[in-house]
Amino acid sequence: MNSVNPTTDRIRGTLLALYRSLRFPTNESMRRWALAAIVVNVGITVTGAAVRVTGSGLGCPTWPRCTPDSFVPARIDTHAPVNMAIEFGNRLLSFLVLAVAAACVIAAWQLSRGERGRPVLLRLALVQPAGVLVQALWGGVVVHTLLNPVTVSVHFLLSIGMTAAAVVLFARAGEGDAPAERLVHRDIRTLAYALSAAAFALLLAGVVVTGTGPHSGDEAASRFGFDIQSVVRLHTDIAYVVVGLTFALLFALHVSGAPGRARRAAIVLLGVELSQGVIGYVQYFLAVPAALVLLHVLGATLVWVCALRVVFFMRTRGPAPAPAHEQPELHHAGV
Numbered sequence: 644m645n646s647v648n649p650t651t652d653r654i655r656g657t658l659l660a661l662y663r664s665l666r667f668p669t670n671e672s673m674r675r676w677a678l679a680a681i682v683v684n685v686g687i688t689v690t691g692a693a694v695r696v697t698g699s700g701l702g703c704p705t706w707p708r709c710t711p712d713s714f715v716p717a718r719i720d721t722h723a724p725v726n727m728a729i730e731f732g733n734r735l736l737s738f739l740v741l742a743v744a745a746a747c748v749i750a751a752w753q754l755s756r757g758e759r760g761r762p763v764l765l766r767l768a769l770v771q772p773a774g775v776l777v778q779a780l781w782g783g784v785v786v787h788t789l790l791n792p793v794t795v796s797v798h799f800l801l802s803i804g805m806t807a808a809a810v811v812l813f814a815r816a817g818e819g820d821a822p823a824e825r826l827v828h829r830d831i832r833t834l835a836y837a838l839s840a841a842a843f844a845l846l847l848a849g850v851v852v853t854g855t856g857p858h859s860g861d862e863a864a865s866r867f868g869f870d871i872q873s874v875v876r877l878h879t880d881i882a883y884v885v886v887g888l889t890f891a892l893l894f895a896l897h898v899s900g901a902p903g904r905a906r907r908a909a910i911v912l913l914g915v916e917l918s919q920g921v922i923g924y925v926q927y928f929l930a931v932p933a934a935l936v937l938l939h940v941l942g943a944t945l946v947w948v949c950a951l952r953v954v955f956f957m958r959t960r961g962p963a964p965a966p967a968h969e970q971p972e973l974h975h976a977g978v
Contacts, residue, residue: 703734
């Protein structure tokens with residue numbers, strides 16, 4: 644009797660499913676790849692913060708090599724092995740982001756072919772590998788400027804931009820290509836746009852706080868010359884504006900009888916914002932411990948994703964068309 648290894652079967656099944664999702668993608672599998680892009684972009688943003696709070700920002704003091712003579716960590720006197728491993732590990736994660744980006748492009752390219760193709764998905768998917776390339780090159784700028792807070796801030800914002808592009812790809816893969824139709828009053832939609840803009844302003848204020856406070860990433864790194872109390876107060880004030888706009892949006896959606904999914908998305912956003920506020924206050928009063936910084940960065944990315952998600956629930960474009968390979972063949976008889 645032949646023995647069957649369940650683990651081998653699961654691996655084989657997973658690989659086959661991945662192959663089919665690229666060779667014969669559906670709109671649903673495209674959404675899954677876009678979701679994977681969201682996850683890996685959020686993940687590398689958080690691990691980038693881990694590099695900073697552990698003082699490993701110059702663990703690999705050169706770029707593109709890790710050390711002047713090696714692409715991988717090699718013993719040098721200026722940095723501890725653990726710092727080199729953390730920074731090098733974060734660099735390696737870029738290849739995971741690139742792999743998911745490539746998968747998004749392949750799946751979108753397959754969906755864009757033929758008369759029933761969806762070229763809009765390919766254009767959106769191409770943002771991912773382009774963003775990885777820009778991020779990699781900008782990472783070299785960050786290293787060569789010794790973690791200047793301006794370059795570090797741009798590094799973070801590029802990840803935020805790639806995350807936003809992945810959210811848009813996820814949303815567009817699940818809807819049709821007809822002109823968008825509003826599901827709510829235009830003033831409510833405008834309020835949702837204002838909320839997203841305020842969320843981005845909150846991120847900008849957050850990077851100023853980060854560049855002013857502790858956890859510079861390395862002792863050699865410079866800091867913004869702002870008063871930390873003032874920038875924290877500004878960041879907090881913008882957070883209150885974001886929460887206030889979310890309350891207003893949720894109220895408007897409720898009294899106008901908006902679709903349930905839009906109201907649920909606003910509730911989720913409010914919950915994430917309140918959780919983020921608790922983390923922010925706790926980390927401030929505990930003198931910004933590293934673990935809470937990581938949670939706060941994760942919370943910031945989730946607020947951004949959820950704010951964008953709300954916007955897409957304010958409209959509809961009809962159901963997404965089936966890919967050409969799923970369309971029924973039309974024969975001469977009666978058609």
